[in-house]
Amino acid sequence: MASRLTSLRAFRGRHLTIAAVLAFLTVGLSCDDKSAPTAPTTGTPVAPVTSVGLKILGPTASIGVSQTVFLRAAELMSNGGTHPVEGGVVWSSSSPEVATVSATGSLVALTPGTTIVTASYIAYTATLTIRVAANWADLDFRVAILNASSSAKPTADVMRVFDVANGLLFERTGARMRLIDMRDALPDTPSRIATIYFESSPPEQPDGLIIWSEDATAVSFGGYSQAILRPAPFSNRFPATSGSNRLFVSSIHYEHKYGRCGYDTTGGIRISDKSANGECRNRSGLMCVDNGRFWECPDVRDNLYAQPDVFLASTIVHEFMHPVGLAGNDDHYSTSTCIARAGMTPSQGSDLARSQWHMGMCPDVFLRFRPAGVPNVNRR
Numbered sequence: 001m002a003s004r005l006t007s008l009r010a011f012r013g014r015h016l017t018i019a020a021v022l023a024f025l026t027v028g029l030s031c032d033d034k035s036a037p038t039a040p041t042t043g044t045p046v047a048p049v050t051s052v053g054l055k056i057l058g059p060t061a062s063i064g065v066s067q068t069v070f071l072r073a074a075e076l077m078s079n080g081g082t083h084p085v086e087g088g089v090v091w092s093s094s095s096p097e098v099a100t101v102s103a104t105g106s107l108v109a110l111t112p113g114t115t116i117v118t119a120s121y122i123a124y125t126a127t128l129t130i131r132v133a134a135n136w137a138d139l140d141f142r143v144a145i146l147n148a149s150s151s152a153k154p155t156a157d158v159m160r161v162f163d164v165a166n167g168l169l170f171e172r173t174g175a176r177m178r179l180i181d182m183r184d185a186l187p188d189t190p191s192r193i194a195t196i197y198f199e200s201s202p203p204e205q206p207d208g209l210i211i212w213s214e215d216a217t218a219v220s221f222g223g224y225s226q227a228i229l230r231p232a233p234f235s236n237r238f239p240a241t242s243g244s245n246r247l248f249v250s251s252i253h254y255e256h257k258y259g260r261c262g263y264d265t266t267g268g269i270r271i272s273d274k275s276a277n278g279e280c281r282n283r284s285g286l287m288c289v290d291n292g293r294f295w296e297c298p299d300v301r302d303n304l305y306a307q308p309d310v311f312l313a314s315t316i317v318h319e320f321m322h323p324v325g326l327a328g329n330d331d332h333y334s335t336s337t338c339i340a341r342a343g344m345t346p347s348q349g350s351d352l353a354r355s356q357w358h359m360g361m362c363p364d365v366f367l368r369f370r371p372a373g374v375p376n377v378n379r380r
Contacts, residue, residue, distance in 0.1 A: 051075045054124035055082060056117065059174025063109050064133050069174075071105040073119045073126065080348045090120040098132055133371075140178035141169075141238050141320075144206040146185040148193055149214045153254060158182070165313035168359065172317070172366040175238070180204045187214065190226050190249045198230070207236045208248035208320055218253040219266060223315040225250055227323035237371050240323035244372060250319035258311045259300035261288035270295060304356045314359040321361045324368040331362050338362035 053076035059069055073089045074082040091101045095115035101107045107117065109132040117128045145162070147153055159179075166177050181202055185193050190211055197209070217224050227246040240246040257263070261279050262272040275286040280297035288295040293308070305311040325331035332338060339349035342363050348354060358366075 050078045054126040056126045056128040067109045092118045142206045143177045143208045144181040145210045147212045148185040148187045149212045165316045173369045211251045212254045213251040222256040223252040225319035225322040257294045258305045259296040261297045318359045
């Protein structure tokens with residue numbers, strides 16, 4: 001059965017996972033032990049940061065009738081960053097019969113169609129096109145979670161991570177996941193696990209599988225992605241670049257230690273009080289810090305991915321994005337291809353916080369994750 005295997009390093013045909021994508025942000029970085037770029041040293045003049053424009057933060061894919069979304073406005077800064085606007089924004093909708101927007105940015109979808117939302121703040125104006133579909137349920141990305149690891153995963157913990165991933169996906173794409181099944185599976189290749197699952201007559205056809213895996217690739221990198229060819233009558237409601245006959249599979253190491261320090265290459269056995277084996281951005285000899293769950297590099301405590309739920313949820317979404325990408329490993333945030341495609345400056349391309357917000361993926365990839373038949377000028 002044909003498959004499109006993706007994971008992080010030089011594995012043939014595999015895409016880099018979110019942990020390893022960050023390795024590209026600084027020369028010599030290892031998989032998942034990254035800190036923010038350092039500031040300029042003394043003697044370098046620093047230009048003042050000023051406001052240069054406005055941006056609306058909201059869904060980029062269709063929403064459903066009766067759905068409410070909360071839009072936010074952010075100032076575009078001269079250093080390439082953004083600054084949230086807390087008040088004083090004037091909101092309007094070009095087609096209030098399609099969707100209304102309140103003075104606080106709360107948008108309510110009323111009927112199928114398209115409206116342009118405008119935000120005005122001081123001397124700046126920004127717009128966002130909102131498309132409303134007839135039935136939001138038809139836009140759900142249906143997901144089954146299969147535990148092929150050696151240990152049980154508490155349902156409450158899994159659901160908490162799933163909810164975080166769902167929120168991240170919605171914020172980046174406007175689409176939501178719907179959990180249709182959760183069960184145990186025997187360890188095997190993702191393709192074989194998927195085949196056995198479909199042979200078991202699942203309650204509903206999934207568009208994607210999350211597999212808790214302990215295979216070598218997942219353990220080493222945190223996760224990897226596949227777009228697995230399925231026979232008719234399978235049809236994914238969120239078509240992959242290679243077609244609607246592909247099942248999205250995210251194989252994830254549930255216990256992956258982001259920013260681990262002092263462990264062997266598997267990450268399972270602690271061998272030192274100091275970093276080794278390429279840990280901590282290839283900086284050997286740093287004193288490890290106990291975070292209460294495992295030992296980590298001393299400079300990742302304030303890192304977004306130091307929050308285990310966020311890292312795990314971001315890895316799930318990252319791997320689900322690969323099948324709709326255009327350029328394999330070059331769909332990752334920090335690559336020269338992505339920087340050129342997204343019109344970023346080199347400093348933006350090497351910004352760790354921006355990369356993490358986009359879960360290590362090029363921003364335009366999220367625009368391609370949408371149901372079949374939903375118009376999108378970015379889909380090619």
